[in-house]
Amino acid sequence: MREDSSNHTQSLYNDARRLIPGGTQLLSKRPEMFAPERWPAYYSEAHGCEVTDLDGRKYLDFTHNGVGACLLGYAHPRVSAAVVDRIQRGSMSSLNNPEEVALARKLIDLHPWAEQARFTRCGGEALAVAVRMARAATGRDIIAFCGYHGWSDWYLAANLSADQALDGHLLPGLSPAGVPRGLQGTAIPFGYNRLEELAVIVRDHGRNLAAVVMEPTRNTPPLPDFLSGVRQLCDDCGARLVFDEVTTGLRFRQGGKHLDYGVMPDMAVFAKALGNGHPIGAVIGLATTMEAAQQTFISSTYWTEGVGPTAALATLAVCAEVDVAGHVRHIGEAFRDGWQSLGKKRGLSIALGGYPALTTVTFAHKDAAALMTLFTVRMLDHGFLAGSGFYPTLAHQPEHVDAFLTAADRVCLELVESIEKGDVQARLGSPVKHSGFARLT
Numbered sequence: 445m446r447e448d449s450s451n452h453t454q455s456l457y458n459d460a461r462r463l464i465p466g467g468t469q470l471l472s473k474r475p476e477m478f479a480p481e482r483w484p485a486y487y488s489e490a491h492g493c494e495v496t497d498l499d500g501r502k503y504l505d506f507t508h509n510g511v512g513a514c515l516l517g518y519a520h521p522r523v524s525a526a527v528v529d530r531i532q533r534g535s536m537s538s539l540n541n542p543e544e545v546a547l548a549r550k551l552i553d554l555h556p557w558a559e560q561a562r563f564t565r566c567g568g569e570a571l572a573v574a575v576r577m578a579r580a581a582t583g584r585d586i587i588a589f590c591g592y593h594g595w596s597d598w599y600l601a602a603n604l605s606a607d608q609a610l611d612g613h614l615l616p617g618l619s620p621a622g623v624p625r626g627l628q629g630t631a632i633p634f635g636y637n638r639l640e641e642l643a644v645i646v647r648d649h650g651r652n653l654a655a656v657v658m659e660p661t662r663n664t665p666p667l668p669d670f671l672s673g674v675r676q677l678c679d680d681c682g683a684r685l686v687f688d689e690v691t692t693g694l695r696f697r698q699g700g701k702h703l704d705y706g707v708m709p710d711m712a713v714f715a716k717a718l719g720n721g722h723p724i725g726a727v728i729g730l731a732t733t734m735e736a737a738q739q740t741f742i743s744s745t746y747w748t749e750g751v752g753p754t755a756a757l758a759t760l761a762v763c764a765e766v767d768v769a770g771h772v773r774h775i776g777e778a779f780r781d782g783w784q785s786l787g788k789k790r791g792l793s794i795a796l797g798g799y800p801a802l803t804t805v806t807f808a809h810k811d812a813a814a815l816m817t818l819f820t821v822r823m824l825d826h827g828f829l830a831g832s833g834f835y836p837t838l839a840h841q842p843e844h845v846d847a848f849l850t851a852a853d854r855v856c857l858e859l860v861e862s863i864e865k866g867d868v869q870a871r872l873g874s875p876v877k878h879s880g881f882a883r884l885t
């Protein structure tokens with residue numbers, strides 16, 4: 445157990461809350477999402493699965509490892525070497541980088557149904573590009589979707605309706621303030637594995653439906669005829685099918701997870717793991733839809749820099765040589781098995797969601813959020829970043845999982861005691877974590 449001495453990290457975050465509205469650029473990296481006033485908001489170095497905070501404390505990362513971006517682990521030597529080389533030769537110029545052509549070719553090789561590619565630098569903007577192309581290609585406005593797809597107006601428009609339509613789609617409480625009210629009715633949600641809900645949207649809006657946007661899977665596998673049913677409904681009404689592989693891409697197999705299901709979209713969108721921590725987003729698809737990028741203006745200066753495509757090529761090269769997906773599945777299974785046994789041993793009810801490569805953890809208890817916050821705070825003392833989700837990386841080894849479980853076992857002993865005594869909040873002594881989008885006060 446370590447002593448809490450200097451606290452440069454916390455004081456910097458207090459400054460940030462004044463200087464940067466919302467504190468950070470990404471909701472999932474707010475300390476409030478883990479343990480308000482306790483979480484080490486900043487890092488000085490990150491290698492493999494180890495992060496060093498500004499006070500020199502080291503943690504093994506058992507959370508989302510760069511929000512799913514660093515599938516190969518932090519600062520993967522091969523990706524870093526390729527990126528450094530590109531930077532030293534100039535990663536930006538008045539001319540284009542050749543790596544983007546190689547990347548287009550590589551992604552199309554991996555997804556033989558696709559014919560063309562466009563690149564951005566982040567997932568949300570890649571989705572916005574895909575939606576724009578679908579709307580341009582069809583001359584239609586409405587998007588049916590399920591799941592989370594970023595911060596753009598096209599998506600948040602769903603929450604302009606009174607019923608907070610997005611609440612069931614990964615992140616609750618997303619406010620559409622600032623999204624033009626005229627977009628109301630242009631983004632309509634349906635539930636995953638609820639083909640009948642999409643069928644109703646197609647029945648009512650099929651002639652104005654530009655696209656169906658969804659992850660091929662996220663937490664649960666598709667029911668046997670779900671994805672093919674979605675494909676059929678799109679074909680029946682002429683809407684484009686867009687698979688969002690921003691989080692799933694490369695994590696379950698080389699390329700997109702949809703390849704496993706044998707249902708091909710009109711477009712697929714990648715980001716996060718594609719650059720292993722370097723910004724790159726990609727939209728790949730059929731020319732019949734992608735060529736719409738020539739009818740509408742889709743263009744940005746930094747979509748032409750060379751680091752993103754270089755990092756993506758190096759990441760894909762590692763994935764071609766090493767069974768990355770097999771490794772993260774194996775690590776995720778060990779993590780889940782360990783939690784299950786720990787829960788049984790300590791009499792704590794643990795709910796594990798998602799897949800081994802993309803696991804969520806909750807305490808099935810009325811004080812679930814407070815218990816998880818206390819767990820996180822105590823795990824920091826043991827040298828672990830830990831919370832309600834674990835996205836394993838190639839850098840995690842079985843011995844890291846063993847060390848995590850040994851520490852978690854000791855912390856859970858205290859959790860059980862705190863449940864018995866009813867003093868979870870008192871032990872915590874700081875606020876409970878947030879569970880969704882909330883204004884920072």
Ligand SMILES: Cc1ncc(COP(=O)(O)O)c(C=O)c1O
Binds near residue numbers: 568591594
């Ligand atoms: C499925 C999915 N789509 C889109 C996004 C948005 O990507 P980004 O945060 O890179 O803009 C995310 C981010 O979590 C995601 O999980």
